Amino acid sequence: MAIKNITYQRVINLGNYESKRLELSAEVLEGDDPNEEASRLMEMVDRKIREDVSTKIEEEIRQLRKELRELQKQYETVKSSLENS
Numbered sequence: 743m744a745i746k747n748i749t750y751q752r753v754i755n756l757g758n759y760e761s762k763r764l765e766l767s768a769e770v771l772e773g774d775d776p777n778e779e780a781s782r783l784m785e786m787v788d789r790k791i792r793e794d795v796s797t798k799i800e801e802e803i804r805q806l807r808k809e810l811r812e813l814q815k816q817y818e819t820v821k822s823s824l825e826n827s
Contacts, residue, residue, distance in 0.1 A: 748768050750766060751764070754791055766787050
């Protein structure tokens with residue numbers, strides 16, 4: 743049996759009842775090893791589907807650090823005012 747096309751799909755859970763789905767297909771050319779092409783396609787899908795997720799997580803971390811700095815400033819202000827009372 744000659745394999746002419748391969749398809750790989752990946753779904754990841756983003757939390758909050760959200761998911762992300764990515765599916766890629768590739769044509770297997772004559773002389774190509776279908777197993778190698780399948781592995782290459784799987785690696786590409788797995789890498790691509792996580793790119794946006796990593797970026798989203800990094801942005802959330804930056805936002806949380808900013809909120810932490812603001813809360814620390816508020817804490818110091820309140821602490822200072824209580825010490826001066």
